[in-house]
Amino acid sequence: MDSMNLTCNPELDIIFVPFSPISETDKFEVRVQIMNSGDESEIDIEIYLDEASESNLSWRGKAFAQKGRYAFAQCFPNIIGKSGQHKIMVRFSKDGKNRQTVSKEFEVRTHAQNLIEGSFIMFGPPAGRKPCSPFYNVRELTDEQWKEQIDSFNELGFKMIVPMATVQLETVLNFNDSDGDKLMKAHYPSKIYPKSGIKAHDPVKAIFETAEKNGQKILLPFGCNYRICKHRLEIMRELWGRYGHYKSFYGWYQPYEVPFHLSGELFATFLKLLEEDKKLINEISPAKPLMVSVLCGQDAINDAVSMMLSNGMCKADIITPMDMVGMTGRPEQLKINSRTFSVLRDALKTTAIHLWGNCESFDLTPTPIIPRYKNGGFDGKSGFIQQIETLRPYSEKLVTFMATGMFAKPGLEPVIGGEKAAEQYRRYKDYMQKPRPVYKNIARGHPYTKSQIPDFPDNTLRLLIDPNRYGYIPDENNSSTDGYIAGGRYGGRYVDASKIYGYILNESKKSIDIEVLFDFEAPQPIDMIRVSESPLSPHAGLGTNDPDASPDYVSVETGNTLNGMTEHGRLDAFVNGWAKILFPSTAKKRFVKLIFHKEIKANYPDGSLLLINEIEICKKYQ
Incomplete structure (x- = not known):
């Protein structure tokens, strides 16, 4: 078989999604098409990041192409922590021996700016x-x-x-x-x-x-x-x-x-x-x-x-x-x-x-x-x-x-x-x-402790949310830092189930303060802390009729020791779905404590809910 019947023009036939420059956190995809002008055949294809070595291999396989058609391959190289100039190398052949090699350069950046592209x-x-x-x-x-x-x-x-x-x-x-x-x-x-x-x-x-x-x-x-x-x-x-x-x-x-x-x-x-x-x-x-x-x-x-x-x-x-x-x-x-x-x-x-x-x-x-x-x-x-x-x-x-x-x-x-x-x-x-400025959420996926276990889901509500998870412990997967904001889906039985946990206020408990403590184990740069507004109360069957499940305010404290915490004020105004504090200069702190406060409203005597949605602790990209 003649590998010379194969052509791949990097400018036309190698496509990066998204296009360069690409941010480290993007789902970087390499898409390659190879024209076969000879008899139909399987094409051996290898895709490398920067150099043709086994340690840099991103994908190896075969793709079929009829005569006059393209063979196609795609892969998703890991670019996390690799900001700078790079290239994709593609090697291909029909017989596994007479390989051709082409390459295309691209740029990886740590982050995308707040600009239109x-x-x-x-x-x-x-x-x-x-x-x-x-x-x-x-x-x-x-x-x-x-x-x-x-x-x-x-x-x-x-x-x-x-x-x-x-x-x-x-x-x-x-x-x-x-x-x-x-x-x-x-x-x-x-x-x-x-x-x-x-x-x-x-x-x-x-x-x-x-x-x-x-x-x-x-x-x-x-x-x-x-x-x-x-x-x-x-x-x-x-x-x-x-x-x-x-x-x-x-x-x-x-x-x-x-x-x-x-x-x-x-x-x-x-x-x-x-x-x-x-x-x-x-x-x-x-x-x-x-x-x-x-x-x-x-x-x-x-x-x-x-x-x-x-x-x-x-x-x-x-x-x-x-x-x-x-x-x-x-x-x-x-x-x-x-x-x-x-x-x-x-x-x-x-x-x-x-x-x-x-x-x-x-x-x-x-x-x-x-x-x-x-x-x-x-x-x-x-x-x-x-x-x-x-x-x-x-x-x-x-x-x-x-x-x-x-x-x-x-x-x-x-x-x-x-x-x-x-x-x-x-x-x-x-x-x-x-x-x-653009911010990186250093709290995403990070564990934390709460001063009180959520009141629900209890056994009855678990059945309403997902009968297959009867033994589920509320907030066991750090739902407040999972990067998912509740309230964006509707029409399904399990809508936003990962976020439906919180606290009930009624005649026996007219106010509540919930402390959420983050320990980063070492001081981290912090430029902004923000909390997402909670969605409307998801279940009328709880005996509450207050439609707003957000906190009245959130107090913020930081420090490098638990006995030396500094107050930074309150998050009490939700704008475009978020309440935030911007630090005048970068603070390097190990501990961050947020205290969620809510009181039962006089016009909702049957009770209220406090739902804690998403928490972000952010550092500024430089």
């Missing part, structure tokens, strides 16, 4: 789409002007570009048309759909060429975001034929948007759609990942959907939920996002799926969408910067919806989105010079 763009909204009216002039951009736009987004550090759609409804009147597919238009020269009314001849080519120059990457959609495109698989083949040779072609984007609060039955329909998409991707470009961006705007994720994700039923490689701040306008949305992204991270942790975040950079006025102005706008109580800070702990990469009309480089004509978009561009460019 990619953005959605829009080639042109449907005619008459009123919410897009402030930036409707994007339809008038030429191919050269699209190159200028991509350059301007590169200056903001947007290294990933995701067009909303390559095929779009020509007019808003077609949204509910029973045969709207016939009325779709393509934003590029297509043989499947007629050309849309935008001025640019081939903006897709323009953004690929510019991304190539800038080191940016493109996730290319193969349909329409407003409805399922009937010919989406034909579109995918056509797009691959036209643009698959660009090294900036990172992967695919399924643009149809579904919510996470769908019933399990409806969500399964969407998963079936992704199976069809993935089948074709595996045929034409298996290393290119598939991304979806789902709606995450309800108070919680359907438990059935969470189970489907954790069981590996979703064939998307990257899930990038919208944080829905712009769409909902709700000041409590960031609290919801902490809970739902925590649930998603938990659901995906044993799967191959990557979790990214999509921070919406717009707000809805009564009709059009414009750059953030509600609830703090760019930087305030629930502003754009706070969106970034909320999703950062759970997301490998952060993108924004969207650059078009929300970030306009001053002086670049035409001004897409007007002066408000130019102002948001300026503010973000200034923010990039000194982004908000």
Whole structure:
């Protein structure tokens, strides 16, 4: 067998998810495709980190490839504690002897900053789409002007570009048309759909060429975001034929948007759609990942959907939920996002799926969408910067919806989105010079002691939560430091069961103080301590009717000896789901004590609950 019939171009055929630079805590995935131009055969493949030695072997195996098709391999090298420059080496052959070796470099960083690393763009909204009216002039951009736009987004550090759609409804009147597919238009020269009314001849080519120059990457959609495109698989083949040779072609984007609060039955329909998409991707470009961006705007994720994700039923490689701040306008949305992204991270942790975040950079006025102005706008109580800070702990990469009309480089004509978009561009460019600090939770998974065993679950409540765990001891697995925030799931019998423990207040016990003590065994740097707000009372059957199970306040003490503890005040104001104390300078302490206090409320004489949710003790990344 002739191994020379095998080719692997590292720039095109080795894909890192997430893309470089990669943080130590990311689920680092290497995806490799090898073209077989000879007879069908099994391909021997080895993947190494840095050097071809047994100690650096990440994966070894065989992958089958038909003639004219790709063999595919993937692995997840361990990069914890390996910040710096590295390379992946791939060795492959048909006969196990005449091996070829290729390599690709990447960077590992200790952490990701509180910055956006990619953005959605829009080639042109449907005619008459009123919410897009402030930036409707994007339809008038030429191919050269699209190159200028991509350059301007590169200056903001947007290294990933995701067009909303390559095929779009020509007019808003077609949204509910029973045969709207016939009325779709393509934003590029297509043989499947007629050309849309935008001025640019081939903006897709323009953004690929510019991304190539800038080191940016493109996730290319193969349909329409407003409805399922009937010919989406034909579109995918056509797009691959036209643009698959660009090294900036990172992967695919399924643009149809579904919510996470769908019933399990409806969500399964969407998963079936992704199976069809993935089948074709595996045929034409298996290393290119598939991304979806789902709606995450309800108070919680359907438990059935969470189970489907954790069981590996979703064939998307990257899930990038919208944080829905712009769409909902709700000041409590960031609290919801902490809970739902925590649930998603938990659901995906044993799967191959990557979790990214999509921070919406717009707000809805009564009709059009414009750059953030509600609830703090760019930087305030629930502003754009706070969106970034909320999703950062759970997301490998952060993108924004969207650059078009929300970030306009001053002086670049035409001004897409007007002066408000130019102002948001300026503010973000200034923010990039000194982004908000990022924190590492040193308490995650760490044991602690409580001054009192939780009152429940008792034997009766155990049966309500999980009859298979009758002998379960409340909080036996350090639930307060497991990285999971209760309140992000609904609709299942065992929802948030790991967090349903706590204390009952009634006529016989009208107030309570629970001490939670951490011993780190040696002084540790501490810059912030925060406590998550508790979800609503989960069981009315306990004889309580107070819907708020959070503490009234939490007192914080630190020290290097138990007899020399220093008080730091109280956590008594929950903002965006958290109450926190920021230390003016780093404290190096061995012990941390939190005292959770709650009193029964006069307007809830039947009783209350105190639920302790998540505790974080954090040091600042330098």
